[in-house]
Amino acid sequence: MDKPEIIMAPGPTPVPPEVFLAQGSPLVYHRGPGYGDLLREVTESLQRAAHTSNDILIFASSGTGGLESAVANLLSPGDRVVVPVAGFFGERFAKIARAFGADVRTIDYEWGSAVRAEDVGRALDGAPAKAVLMQQSETSTGVIHDVEAVGRVTRDAGVLLVVDVVSSLGAVPYDGDAWGVDVAIGGSQKAFSATPGLSFVSISPAAWEVSRSATNPRFYFDWAAYKKSYDQPSPENPFTPAISLMLGMRAALRRYFDEGPENVLRRHQLLSHATKEGVRALGLDLSGEHPERAWAVTAVRAPEGIDGDELVAKVRADHSIILAPGQGPLKGKVFRIGHLGYYDRFDIIRCLAALELTLDAMGYPVKRGAAVAAAETVFAEAP
Numbered sequence: 001m002d003k004p005e006i007i008m009a010p011g012p013t014p015v016p017p018e019v020f021l022a023q024g025s026p027l028v029y030h031r032g033p034g035y036g037d038l039l040r041e042v043t044e045s046l047q048r049a050a051h052t053s054n055d056i057l058i059f060a061s062s063g064t065g066g067l068e069s070a071v072a073n074l075l076s077p078g079d080r081v082v083v084p085v086a087g088f089f090g091e092r093f094a095k096i097a098r099a100f101g102a103d104v105r106t107i108d109y110e111w112g113s114a115v116r117a118e119d120v121g122r123a124l125d126g127a128p129a130k131a132v133l134m135q136q137s138e139t140s141t142g143v144i145h146d147v148e149a150v151g152r153v154t155r156d157a158g159v160l161l162v163v164d165v166v167s168s169l170g171a172v173p174y175d176g177d178a179w180g181v182d183v184a185i186g187g188s189q190k191a192f193s194a195t196p197g198l199s200f201v202s203i204s205p206a207a208w209e210v211s212r213s214a215t216n217p218r219f220y221f222d223w224a225a226y227k228k229s230y231d232q233p234s235p236e237n238p239f240t241p242a243i244s245l246m247l248g249m250r251a252a253l254r255r256y257f258d259e260g261p262e263n264v265l266r267r268h269q270l271l272s273h274a275t276k277e278g279v280r281a282l283g284l285d286l287s288g289e290h291p292e293r294a295w296a297v298t299a300v301r302a303p304e305g306i307d308g309d310e311l312v313a314k315v316r317a318d319h320s321i322i323l324a325p326g327q328g329p330l331k332g333k334v335f336r337i338g339h340l341g342y343y344d345r346f347d348i349i350r351c352l353a354a355l356e357l358t359l360d361a362m363g364y365p366v367k368r369g370a371a372v373a374a375a376e377t378v379f380a381e382a383p
């Protein structure tokens with residue numbers, strides 16, 4: 001039977017029908033009050049979601065475009081930045097900064113480690129820098145880094161804190177202003193479950209100040225151009241915005257606030273807990289530090305004798321469920337289950353059932369129903 005595949009990889013995530021419907025509605029012309037209202041609502045909703053009163057700018061780009069905008073607007077060639085690298089997205093931030101001529105000092109961790117604020121403090125003592133570039137959720141390992149603790153260090157050191165929250169905002173607690181985050185970058189296709197194509201960037205007054213004297217080249221991602229257009233009586237974009245995606249994003253954010261941010265977080269915590277208990281009930285080990293905080297992604301060690309990539313491919317071929325393979329040094333050794341965004345308990349149960357059947361078919365000793373039963377127990381005991 002030809003049914004759509006089910007994404008249980010960490011982005012893009014499944015999209016609820018009202019978002020698709022909104023994207024299919026007529027365009028709102030981008031010069032004039034209709035679009036101004038749309039842009040204002042999306043921007044203010046994102047500020048509420050990120051707990052920030054800082055400016056937020058929205059770009060038609062994937063999340064990486066938002067990351068690039070931070071490097072292009074904040075840095076000049078030769079500026080020193082500290083970049084903790086504990087996975088694929090840490091590496092990406094370092095690569096972007098290098099592409100723009102920064103003097104990149106990485107703090108290198110084994111993949112799956114959590115970034116330690118003391119290490120960032122030591123790196124800044126050793127070599128004063130302009131900014132620290134990090135992730136909140138290192139999607140490649142599932143690990144949630146302690147942004148709050150790093151924020152105390154960067155504030156003391158008078159250094160900008162730039163955080164990739166693409167796969168964390170809306171899935172785990174995040175408190176931008178209270179934690180002293182200067183720049184945060186998010187994306188539409190992760191926990192908010194809109195379609196891919198929008199990035200958004202929050203910018204503190206200190207970051208604006210630094211951006212005014214930074215000399216890296218920028219044009220499409222020039223923050224000042226977006227701010228100028230936004231600050232008109234009816235907010236606009238300097239270039240044609242992705243109008244349909246903005247309509248979808250508004251629908252996604254209305255859904256987010258209808259459910260309630262606290263309830264959304266509790267749902268992510270519960271689904272993550274059920275997934276992890278299910279996996280453990282099969283005798284598999286979780287991968288990565290602090291799995292209890294990893295509400296966006298569950299990273300699992302492939303059992304002895306089974307290749308993680310083959311497992312992921314077989315779950316997809318046999319059951320039309322898309323898991324994510326391990327990346328970098330974890331390739332083949334780890335597979336990942338994404339549960340950020342538009343998921344509920346039966347998505348988890350279906351995924352665990354597919355995992356049981358596939359492991360069984362690959363010769364791993366499975367007690368049928370064990371993972372599903374463990375997840376059901378978590379759900380039954382939830383308040």
Ligand SMILES: *Cc1c(COP(=O)(O)O)cnc(C)c1O
Pocket residue numbers: 010011062063064065089135137138139164166167187
């Ligand atoms: C998904 C993701 C991104 C953005 O990737 P794009 O493909 O450019 O949207 C950036 N950082 C993290 C941590 C992510 O999970």
